[in-house]
Amino acid sequence: MADEIQILKDFVEGKVSDYDFEQQLYINSALEKLLSDSAVNWYGTYLQGTTAFLYLIGQNYKNTEGRLNAHETVQLFLNKIGIEVVTSAKHTDDYELLLRICPKFIDAEADFIEKYIVPEDKTLSKAERKQYMKQRYAELFKYQTKPPK
Numbered sequence: 024m025a026d027e028i029q030i031l032k033d034f035v036e037g038k039v040s041d042y043d044f045e046q047q048l049y050i051n052s053a054l055e056k057l058l059s060d061s062a063v064n065w066y067g068t069y070l071q072g073t074t075a076f077l078y079l080i081g082q083n084y085k086n087t088e089g090r091l092n093a094h095e096t097v098q099l100f101l102n103k104i105g106i107e108v109v110t111s112a113k114h115t116d117d118y119e120l121l122l123r124i125c126p127k128f129i130d131a132e133a134d135f136i137e138k139y140i141v142p143e144d145k146t147l148s149k150a151e152r153k154q155y156m157k158q159r160y161a162e163l164f165k166y167q168t169k170p171p172k
Contacts, residue, residue: 027054028106035098037111044093045084048076063103075100087141088133091118120149124156129164139163 030047031054033039039047047054058076065071070078078096083089094114101108121136131140140163142155 024053024057027051027057028101030054031057031097031101032106032108035094035101035108035110037113041084041090041093048079058100063100065103068099070096070099083134086133086137087114087117087121090114120153120156124153124160126160126164129160 030039030044030051034044048058055076058079059074061074063075065073065075075096079093082093082096084093091114094110098108098110121133121141124140125131125136140156140159142152147155
């Protein structure tokens with residue numbers, strides 16, 4: 024049980040990659056049992072009526088939105104069982120960047136944004152990523168600076 028809690032803590036702290044965490048969900052039956060514990064009270068949360076495991080399995084770890092959802096769910100789970108952790112802000116920062124850059128009149132799915140807008144080069148600085156994304160929006164959407172009437 025301690026190993027599974029450590030996996031969850033490492034994920035929330037940013038020590039375990041999204042890919043590795045997703046793989047653990049599929050292969051680690053003890054982790055599944057821990058996340059499916061019916062003793063955890065989810066009343067008043069978005070997990071009411073389901074389990075953390077089922078919610079995490081349903082996330083798309085290939086896009087920013089899914090990674091943020093998984094990160095926040097694991098953090099909530101740890102808080103519910105009384106474990107405090109220092110969280111990594113990487114997922115939140117990435118998602119907030121996507122929201123800030125996207126024009127308000129564009130309602131694009133996270134998968135579309137990840138595929139066509141977000142730069143593939145992960146070594147770019149935050150300012151360079153922001154500039155690249157603005158340029159991609161301008162190329163892909165005719166009304167980038169002036170919304171349609």
